[in-house]
Amino acid sequence: MRIIAGLLLYALVLGPLLAEPQRQLDVRVLIDVSGSMKKNDPQNLRQPALRLLAGLLPDGIMAGVWTFDRDVSVIAPLQPVNETWRQQAISGSQNIHSSGQFTHIEGGLRVAVGDWYQPDPSKDRHLILLTDGMVDVSHDPADSLASRERIFGEILGDLKAAGAKVHSIALSHQADLKLLQILSRETAGLNESIGNADRMQRVFMRLFQQAGKPDTLPLRDNRFLVDAGIREATVILFTGPRADETRLLDPAQREFSARALPSNIRWHSDQGYELITIKSPEPGEWQLVADMDPDNRVMVVTDLKMHLNDLPVVCLAEQRPEIRVHFSNKGEKLTDEDFVKIVTVSGEIMGGPGANRFQLRPADTPGDFVLDAPLPNQPGRYQLVISGQGETFSRELRHQFEVRPALSLSRQDEAEQVRVLLEIAPETLSDVRIRAQLNTPEGELPQMVLPVQINRYEVEVSTLGFSGQGSLHLRVEGNHRGQPVVLRPDPLPISGSKPDLPAVPAETEAAPPPSPEPKAEPKAEPKAKPEPAPEEAEPEQMGEDLGLMGWLLFAGANLLLLLLAGGGWWLWRKRKQRLAAQMNELEDDDADADTDE
Template sequence: MRALFALLLLCVGVGLSPLGWAQDSAVSQTPDVRMIFDVSGSMKANDPGNLRASALQLAATLLPSQARGSVWTFGSQVRNPLPDGKVDAQWRRRARSLASQLVDYQQFTDIEGVLRDATDAPGGKRHVVLLTDGMVDLPGSGEEKRTRDTASRETLLTSLAPELASRDVVVHTIALSHNVDRELLERISQATGGLAAVAETPEALLRAFLDVLERIVPSDQLPLEKGRFDVDDEVEGFNALLFHDEDAPEIALVGPDGERYTRDDHPDDMLWQSNPRYDLIRVPEPQVGEWHIEGPVGRDSRVSIESPLQLRSDTLPPTLYLGFDVPIDAWLAREGEVLKGDTLPDDVRLRGALRGLDDETLASTSLQAGDDGHFTGTLAAPEEAGNARLVLNADSDSWQRERVQGVNVVTPVTATLNDDATQVTLEAQHPRLNVDNTQISASLLGETLDVVPDGERTWQVALPEIDPEQSVPLDLDVSVTLDDRTWSIALPALRLNPEARIGVSGADFDSDGPRAEALPDDDTAATQEEESDAREEGNLTALAGALWNKAGDEWQALRPHVEPYAKRPATWAVFAALLLALVLMWRLRRRSRRRHHRRRHEPQV
């Protein structure tokens, strides 16, 4: 065992082995991974705990030793603090030492520049992981800056992304914060075959980073339920990646025989790496039976395994589309050979499922066995956009296998409102859609609008004049004819005048989710606050006037009953106290709102 331990240390240095040993041959051939971290000033607020460093440490631990890796940072300048190199002990140590460089903040966000520099070096298939919290934001001012930003964004979509795809460069994007240009990141990932992940909070960053890593280096897993998992006699080793809160109590791992292992008390051949937000434990030659974990086991924890019995599938797509079913083809293999006929266990069962990030099952199906050993089935079309996970599960009476892959669910057609709000551009995102097989209808407040083709995959909708004080939804429906089948898809409504005072019923978001908007500066925020206060005072005055008039109408009828009480001093004291309380509550609310708006935001200049 000590010889094995020495060999493991030689392979992975101070860190641990990769997340899983049994990888698909298509992705296990020396992956080249280039990690790009946004260091623009807004990251101070969106990642105050520098969880980017924890994500980088996780990647340094999980990347296989035969991989190549590099680390890049960008704001107004592009830097390469860890150049391309083989992932070995020295590379891992250098990656773990970069935490301080991830908080060396700069102005601006040059996404095009960093993608060009990080992918410039020649090579085979490359995986780029781009983490950002903003949008294209180049130096300059006024109209010149807006023109430069727009041109760079357009270049990314129409020129650079297709070029990267032709060079076998896969770009995985991680969007952090609500201010991110999510549509841009999604379209870059779709064009290059990568995953577009979203981390709504800094705490979700590790989950998003892990979803991307598992796209690059997939692995078989054992189902982990309520801190328990079953190890069968074909499992040669497992990695338990256990997430937890920063101040969580110490975790213990308990074997089938009841023996308890901790970070400070475990055998030499068991490797245990502890981080404030996760523990990673490698156990070679584990005992057969049920293992369990004592202590908090956070969501997204998992147990990956090494085993000659493997669950395999065709490449699971990183992007799914609303309204489109998901075909699945999976099989079991032992040491690379597909199990079929007599080699396939009689009691084996395979299932496919789509789960939300909260582990809720959104769709599921049983896979049917064919004579060639492949199991096939179709998942029902997803109904909600956002990140999710495709899960394959195989089990028999004596073993279980699971494979999990992150996916991004998007609309098959995007809708974009032009600057003067007179026209909407619709563009097909699903690769098979075009103006010949796709019909789109649009309606506004019950009025049908003309949808005019404008190219092979785009349409235009001219909008009538709309009251700027009224927020209304533009309803969009898509009819698709493919493979001798026709079906309809209702797109999320596009909200027109979303900031208007009066809202008309309908979905309160556009077709791609929230639009990226620049953060207001202090002067703008103060002006907005004054305008808001003025509106609020006007509303209160109008409300008070309406109530006074209503009270006058009712007074004559109630006067004989109320007049005796009005002569009592206690009645007027109670009335005065209530009025004073209302005034104080209003003043406190104004002060609270002003404090909120005066918080300093890092500028997106």
Template structure:
């Protein structure tokens, strides 16, 4: 099948909704999160982070952490140091974090990752309950506590068994970042997978800002305003917005333009604007902004975003970082005015809530929730149970009310469940999996070497010289439908007989054609140009395969909601294979 056509069929189920019933608890405004940042300062960082870009990355987190959060920062090598004490995120905490981030270096001799997690997870801060705590762990290497490799292996096993199990049982979520392929990626993935966090691989120090932001957006999802090109719409309810603009390390900077046309930049801006320029990004916070369309002049790199503080909120239910078809993603979105949920149909009637999924290679699908009428309870619901392939996807939920808009974005990983191994029951009552059986020796299996009498003897086609009539089946032959444990089932007898007759007929036809050829029958095209049809062979229809150019097909930004209205033949077939249509009554 052509790859582009396959992509269409697969993307058709990109946001296939499941049965999501109303009457479930309404999503509540989340309480402040506890975030603990752990940074590797081992000597190997001199090679993987020669420009020490960990410093501006940590300052980025310190500046954009929500004000209702608590946080702390630890560094580790052979020993563990509390760089910034754990506490409430306020102006004093931010200033201390920004100042002490300059102490991040690459001088430590070892990589005592297990000890760092144990110290940072001290139960003193939250009385042993880590259910609201998210760790963001950055390292570029493997566990290294000794020159003895055996001791390092023992420590790694201890971290996986004791430390990870303890954190998981306490409810902690660990987001891990591996800086370069030299990191122990399997260990970092184990931490994130078993605690519901996400794993990011930053192949260079320049990618650290994006990796930290991705972890923070999972740990503390923040409400955003959608960026449309280089513009964004600020409504009257916005008290403050923060624009994070990614660019290259040598970027010339950007200019922020207000609705009234006033321009600001990093060197010249209003007193109500805080502007920070760091390698790789610019962070602009405007308090009490004018309502209207703002724009950014300059290059906006991937991942740029605008977060807001507002009384008018769109609240989402917590989203997992990984999901499968058996454990789908349930999306629930509700709008709040201050602390009160909005259920007024006139207000909700002007809001379009859309869900967009974008794969790592840029293919995307979009659908509208409650397109016909707003939900009676004010909760927009949908479910994503399966995707066309495993991998990472960016989920965006956007609420557009014409005069205002809100957005949430998070990275999700879709896993395809491994097929369950067959379990064989042994005579002694033990169970063995297919992999166990594959690892066993052949001597442990006693094969049954007793001869088996076939239902139909094999036919040697070469010994057939002349076609002969097929003997009729004896009508009086009794059919024994009961099995005595050694005979064959009657259905196998019938099936075998049919197969034998087909083979016999094929052999007779082959011999007859060989004799016809030897008698001077010429199969070539006869003179005169008249076409002679060989009635012995059925005509094989030629398939007119349509080649689809993927570049012209337009998979990028493909609106899956259009498929519901008019499926072509290929889409309908895909629809049937997937087990039914989309649940359109969302």
């Protein structure tokens, strides 16, 4: 234990560190206060929901809260969060009402996020929009229709350009669901549709968790483990109408409640929840004596943080997005191998049938843990829970996402082939590329993919080319909302029907024919001695041995020899003629000399 603790201390203090780029969280909240809220939020649970959010927002981030009906009012100004701002938000929550005229969503957006029109890499921007109605800006329906079109056009374009994420909450089925869904979908935000305002606090907590990615501790059986690196812990407990008094036990088994608190614990009880903040909590195991709830959380302020990469909020079935996790201490990435060796990072996908648990592996990048997420294939809402566990600490992060169908496969088995039809859901993928491969006991066989209609493709797999059990593997590549994705449907089993070849009998020596009865033969005349067989093979046999290529090589070689011989004879003849001419000249010169004498 001392060795492991020493390794952890080395990793936290002396290990190799890399600077982490920090983005400032910027959260804006826009709340509908139109008259229809009297029906859809009769208990005005928007007030305690805002108070919960104000209590969760950490110091130093930018935040602002507005309400809207026909006009826009400020609840808490856009400022860095501190205790003064929290008190403004908590006291300002009393100004949330249900008596406004009209639902001027465009006006609220222009005031709350009017400065978001271009990207800022140093900011992490999120808008929480709560409404229960349609765009309604005047008594003239044409004005409302024009306002709605401006939201779809200019305002949505600015939000996308600014890299902002819109998390929308529809508080009734009469809300403009299409508008809210498009705002969230096009900005990679969450969209919640709740028919009952009783869930509002939980929704606000989940949206903050999605936007702020706060560090949390695992809460198991109402117990959580505090390590020495935690400076503050905030416990969120959701309570029912008849819940017993909540109690808190520290590692020394001292008991606290809202009526008896030490100076370092702040306890806030509100409609449907309790918020307990512990400054400088004592290391060790803490325990809650309260009803267990799956939405209860323990959020912490700590130097030792776990980080999760940006994951999509809408995933396609058969998609395998990469999960990447690392740790940091005081803003510096931890890369020391000894630290990585003592940490286990695991994941769980909650929301579907059965348990879907997995473990991340150390990546090639120092300090990273990675895995291609095994997402469910069934459409629905899910929650990814990432847990980091060391000998002396634990951390937890959560991410909500939705799975939507993208592909549908059908097959038709025929006598000598299997026809596989692949259909891509509209508005899911663009620039589609599909590869198909048949894996058999005899090897891998690429298959042709034929487009038959828009978003419909067909693969014809012949079963005559292999024996035994095979499987067809499909890989679909494309773009989803501007991001490249790869979809890998489950392999399709296909049985081969390769015909058996007739057996070739083994060659055996034929039995000699029975010897005929001996007969008296006439005396044979002496036969001439046969000529010895020539050593060279017959032309027919040579042709059979050489084949076509051999004949071509043979003919080419002979032609080359003829050309060389002919060229040599021609050169020799020309040289002979030159020598003869030179001899004749010499003889003429000699004859002329004799004549002169």
